[in-house]
Structures are given as C-alpha cells and as structure tokens.
Amino acid sequence: MTHNTVSSSSRLRVGIAGLGRLGRRHAEALAFSTRHVDLVAACSPVAAELELAATEFGIAPEHLHADFEAFVNDPAIDAVVLVTPTSLHADQTIAALRAGKHVFVEKPLALNVEDCERVLAVAAEHPQQVAMVGFVRxxxxxxxxxxxxxxxxxxxxxxxxxxxxxxxxxxxxxxxxxxxxxxxxxxxxxxxxxxxxxxxxxxxxxxxxxxxxxxxxxxxxxxxxxxxxxxxxxxxxxxxxxxxxxxxxxxxxxxxxxxxxxxxxxxxxxxxxxxxxxxxxxxxxxxxxxxxxxxxxFREAFALEMVDFVAACRGERALTLTLSDALxxxxxxxxxxxxxxxxxxxxx
Ligand code: NAI
The missing domain is CATH 3.30.360.10 (Dihydrodipicolinate Reductase; domain 2)
Structure with missing residues (x-):
C-alpha cells in the first residue's frame, strides 16, 4: 500500500493506540497543543478508554477502534502514535507501516533483537514513511x-x-x-x-x-x-x-x-x-x-518530540534518532x- 502523502501545507491526521498512563498525555498534546496536526482516531481494547477519546478529545464514533487492524487501516489517518504495552510494539509498528502510515512508537522498540530487525526490514521497504521511537530525552x-x-x-x-x-x-x-x-x-x-x-x-x-x-x-x-x-x-x-x-x-x-x-x-x-x-x-x-x-x-521534551515527529511526517526535517539506535x-x-x-x- 502507498502511504498517505502529507505535504508541508496540509495537516497531519493522527490516530493514537493506547490511552493509558502515557497515551493520554500524548493524546492531550496532539489534540490541544501541537501545531499542524489533528487527532482523529483512537484504538484501545478498553471501552472506558475509547469513551475518554470521544469525550476528552472529540474523536468521532466511526474512528474509535477496539480492533487494531481496523485502526491501522482507517483511511482517515496518515500517522499512528503507539503507546501500547512494549510487547506489542514491533508487530503493531510493522502493521502500521504496511498499512501506509507514518509511525511513532514508544520505547523500547521491542524486547528482543529479532523483533527490532523485523521492524527495520519493513521500515526499509517503506522509506517514504517516518518510523520514530520515543527516546524522549x-x-x-x-x-x-x-x-x-x-x-x-x-x-x-x-x-x-x-x-x-x-x-x-x-x-x-x-x-x-x-x-x-x-x-x-x-x-x-x-x-x-x-x-x-x-x-x-x-x-x-x-x-x-x-x-x-x-x-x-x-x-x-x-x-x-x-x-x-x-x-x-x-x-x-x-x-x-x-x-x-x-x-x-x-x-x-x-x-x-x-x-x-x-x-x-x-x-x-x-x-x-x-x-x-x-x-x-x-x-x-x-x-x-x-x-x-x-x-x-520531561513535559517539555514530550511536547518537542511530537513536534519533531509531525515535522518529519510533513517532510519539514529529517530525524536524527534512527531505528538502528533503538535496536x-x-x-x-x-x-x-x-x-x-x-x-x-x-x-x-
Ligand atoms: P499503560 O498500561 O498505562 O497503557 C497501555 C495502553 O495500551 C492501555 O491504554 C491499554 O488499554 C492499551 N492497549 C493494550 N493492548 C492494546 C492493543 N492491542 N491495542 C491498542 N491498545 C492496547 O502503560 P504506559 O505506562 O502508558 O506505557 C505504554 C508504553 O509507553 C510502554 O511501552 C512504555 O515503555 C512507554 N513509556 C514510555 C515512557 C517514556 O519516558 N518515554 C514513560 C512511560 C511509558
């Protein structure tokens, strides 16, 4: 699948997976304080978290997903922010890249080297898409x-x-x-x-x-x-x-x-x-x-890393932090x- 082209003149449409301890902080930043971005979709297996996505962040019912596959294939989004349990990061990153989305995934990238290598290999097949790991410091x-x-x-x-x-x-x-x-x-x-x-x-x-x-x-x-x-x-x-x-x-x-x-x-x-x-x-x-x-x-750093992710997706600047660093x-x-x-x- 080809990825959603986002030029520096258009807004980035983001979906977030995981609205736990850190996910809801990222969601707040994306919804209320990061420029050039709209938070339009959310994914969680927990009904109360999807409810929160609707009431706190104004996400429309058709973009609230309990199923991750449906979420990454939602045509309304250009990019995903994955703030899910670490054991899911590698497979979810791969699924999102294959669905044509840019990916921000929380650290660590994976809990074994083989999973990191699988992500690097799939990212290499999608060089036009951003794949960034949240080393916030x-x-x-x-x-x-x-x-x-x-x-x-x-x-x-x-x-x-x-x-x-x-x-x-x-x-x-x-x-x-x-x-x-x-x-x-x-x-x-x-x-x-x-x-x-x-x-x-x-x-x-x-x-x-x-x-x-x-x-x-x-x-x-x-x-x-x-x-x-x-x-x-x-x-x-x-x-x-x-x-x-x-x-x-x-x-x-x-x-x-x-x-x-x-x-x-x-x-x-x-x-x-x-x-x-x-x-x-x-x-x-x-x-x-x-x-x-x-x-x-790290409140300021969390805000700045989202700014850099959005800028990279909009083609405004390249990331210095690489998937190899995460591996x-x-x-x-x-x-x-x-x-x-x-x-x-x-x-x-
Ligand atoms: P948490 O347990 O509070 O949140 C995890 C979220 O993922 C929950 O909302 C849960 O419902 C959701 N979830 C579970 N399975 C899912 C699935 N299949 N699809 C979509 N959503 C799913 O955990 P926390 O503390 O928010 O951590 C999440 C990630 O963020 C971890 O990987 C952790 O390492 C990272 N993290 C990074 C920090 C940093 O300094 N950069 C600080 C804290 C956490």
Missing amino acids: RFDPSYRRAAEDIEAGRIGRPFLVRSQTCDQNDPQGFFVRFAPTSGGIFMDCSVHDIDLARWMLGRPKALRAFASGTIALHPGLADCGDVDNGLAIVEFEGGARAVFYASRTLPHGHETTTEVIGTEGTLQIGFGAARDRTERRSALGVHHDVLPDFFER EATRIGLAITRSLRSGLPEAV
Missing part, C-alpha cells in the same frame, strides 16, 4: 545542550557516562503489574540511559555488560525475575564506559540524572530534582519541592538483563 533542552557542548569539544573527549533513572516509590505497585510486559527494570528504565550514553559517546559499539540488582521493597517482582534497584556497567569499543542505575523506590520523588565525563571537563544534567525554582529558607533549613514523576521532568539500545539492555540473571559479564 533526546528532545529535552538540557540533554540537547549537553550534546551540543560535546559536539563543540567543550569537555574534550567524552569517555564515561554515569546515568540514572529513579522513580518515586509507588506503594500501589503499578509497575509490578506492568513488569511482565515491560522487559524488566533495565529494558523499561535504563533503556533511556543506554540511548543517552550511545548518543553522548558518539555511538560506539558495545562489547560487554555486567549487572547486579536487589529487591528493596517490592517482593512481587521476583516472580518475573525483576528487581526494584538495578546497577549495570557497559564496556564499549575504544575504551568508553557507561554506568547505569535504575530504581523504583526513591522515597522523595523522581531523579533522572546524567554525568558525562570527558578528558577536559564534565557535564552534569538534571541534578537536584527541584520541581521549580522556588526555595524556602527558614530555621528548619533550605527546602524545595521535588519532581514527582518522569512526566513532570542497539535493545541489544545492550538485553545483555544487561541477561547479566542480572546469570550473575556473569555477558557479551552484548
């Missing part, structure tokens, strides 16, 4: 600034990245239910840090990974071989190294931080976790509120996950 202004500093040589040669993704503890344990389809803490959380490390280090080839982890608060994770605090080291060709930490149990809030160490300087991104620029000083000390979650930390992030995340289970260093 690439669109965060602070990370972009750091990448520009590295590009300009301001820290010399970067050789070490230390990066963490740490969520506030959720006593309800949402992520314990989510764990069986997420691929575990490294595939779900550290995959962002892995992509960042490759970006900041100039995409070196990963050679070997070693991981360890512990369950501090959520014993239910043991059922699927997962942990709520994980540590990993990755060795790259040419001497560069990366150290990752992921946690589900911070008591105070969300802290995503990255340090890039170079021969002539270091860059620190995101330290402090301040919610805003207000500090209260009193006899009790100096206090600020803490970022509660990833969405508040490599999965490959490294899997080696780390294997090492967590084997207790031994694993080849990437």
Whole structure:
C-alpha cells in the first residue's frame, strides 16, 4: 500500500493506540497543543478508554477502534502514535507501516533483537514513511545542550557516562503489574540511559555488560525475575564506559540524572530534582519541592518530540534518532538483563 502523502501545507491526521498512563498525555498534546496536526482516531481494547477519546478529545464514533487492524487501516489517518504495552510494539509498528502510515512508537522498540530487525526490514521497504521511537530525552533542552557542548569539544573527549533513572516509590505497585510486559527494570528504565550514553559517546559499539540488582521493597517482582534497584556497567569499543542505575523506590520523588565525563571537563544534567525554582529558607533549613514523576521532568521534551515527529511526517526535517539506535539500545539492555540473571559479564 502507498502511504498517505502529507505535504508541508496540509495537516497531519493522527490516530493514537493506547490511552493509558502515557497515551493520554500524548493524546492531550496532539489534540490541544501541537501545531499542524489533528487527532482523529483512537484504538484501545478498553471501552472506558475509547469513551475518554470521544469525550476528552472529540474523536468521532466511526474512528474509535477496539480492533487494531481496523485502526491501522482507517483511511482517515496518515500517522499512528503507539503507546501500547512494549510487547506489542514491533508487530503493531510493522502493521502500521504496511498499512501506509507514518509511525511513532514508544520505547523500547521491542524486547528482543529479532523483533527490532523485523521492524527495520519493513521500515526499509517503506522509506517514504517516518518510523520514530520515543527516546524522549533526546528532545529535552538540557540533554540537547549537553550534546551540543560535546559536539563543540567543550569537555574534550567524552569517555564515561554515569546515568540514572529513579522513580518515586509507588506503594500501589503499578509497575509490578506492568513488569511482565515491560522487559524488566533495565529494558523499561535504563533503556533511556543506554540511548543517552550511545548518543553522548558518539555511538560506539558495545562489547560487554555486567549487572547486579536487589529487591528493596517490592517482593512481587521476583516472580518475573525483576528487581526494584538495578546497577549495570557497559564496556564499549575504544575504551568508553557507561554506568547505569535504575530504581523504583526513591522515597522523595523522581531523579533522572546524567554525568558525562570527558578528558577536559564534565557535564552534569538534571541534578537536584527541584520541581521549580522556588526555595524556602527558614530555621528548619533550605527546602524545595521535588519532581514527582518522569512526566513532570520531561513535559517539555514530550511536547518537542511530537513536534519533531509531525515535522518529519510533513517532510519539514529529517530525524536524527534512527531505528538502528533503538535496536542497539535493545541489544545492550538485553545483555544487561541477561547479566542480572546469570550473575556473569555477558557479551552484548
Ligand atoms: P499503560 O498500561 O498505562 O497503557 C497501555 C495502553 O495500551 C492501555 O491504554 C491499554 O488499554 C492499551 N492497549 C493494550 N493492548 C492494546 C492493543 N492491542 N491495542 C491498542 N491498545 C492496547 O502503560 P504506559 O505506562 O502508558 O506505557 C505504554 C508504553 O509507553 C510502554 O511501552 C512504555 O515503555 C512507554 N513509556 C514510555 C515512557 C517514556 O519516558 N518515554 C514513560 C512511560 C511509558
């Protein structure tokens, strides 16, 4: 099937699949705050989510789909935004590309290398269509600034990245239910840090990974071989190294931080976790509120990544983030996950 041509003079018609925790945020951005785009269709197996798509986002009944095949073949849409469970990403991306649609799919692209390769092969057969994976930190202004500093040589040669993704503890344990389809803490959380490390280090080839982890608060994770605090080291060709930490149990809030160490300087991104620029000083000390979650930390980046997706679909600019980057992030995340289970260093 040929894809729907979208010129820079016409509006992009988008359908969204998945209206859960993150999907409804993407839907809000597409419906209310992204230029040159109309949110016209939605897909979910959950009736209440389709109801929400109608009432909150004004989607017409004929474009509310419980069936994914009907959704991707809806002639009213040029592009799909897939915010579905990770285990569905590869097959849904392939179906959408074959139906002639541009695709934005949330990270990670897939939970095994073979599925990533299948997506890359189908994308190669549809070179006129955009296929983008949501590594949202690439669109965060602070990370972009750091990448520009590295590009300009301001820290010399970067050789070490230390990066963490740490969520506030959720006593309800949402992520314990989510764990069986997420691929575990490294595939779900550290995959962002892995992509960042490759970006900041100039995409070196990963050679070997070693991981360890512990369950501090959520014993239910043991059922699927997962942990709520994980540590990993990755060795790259040419001497560069990366150290990752992921946690589900911070008591105070969300802290995503990255340090890039170079021969002539270091860059620190995101330290402090301040919610805003207000500090209260009193006899009790100096206090600020803490970022509660990833969405508040990356709100601007989520908006900017949709702007870039829409611009790419309208042929206004090319994406620098590629499907190969997503494949490599999965490959490294899997080696780390294997090492967590084997207790031994694993080849990437
Ligand atoms: P969620 O469980 O809250 O939402 C999943 C949604 O998919 C639900 O609306 C569900 O009804 C829908 N769904 C399930 N099967 C479906 C099917 N066959 N067709 C269409 N819809 C279907 O999960 P959450 O947290 O929203 O995560 C979704 C994806 O977004 C995951 O892949 C996750 O890794 C990614 N994510 C990315 C983040 C980032 O920082 N970029 C942050 C959070 C999640």
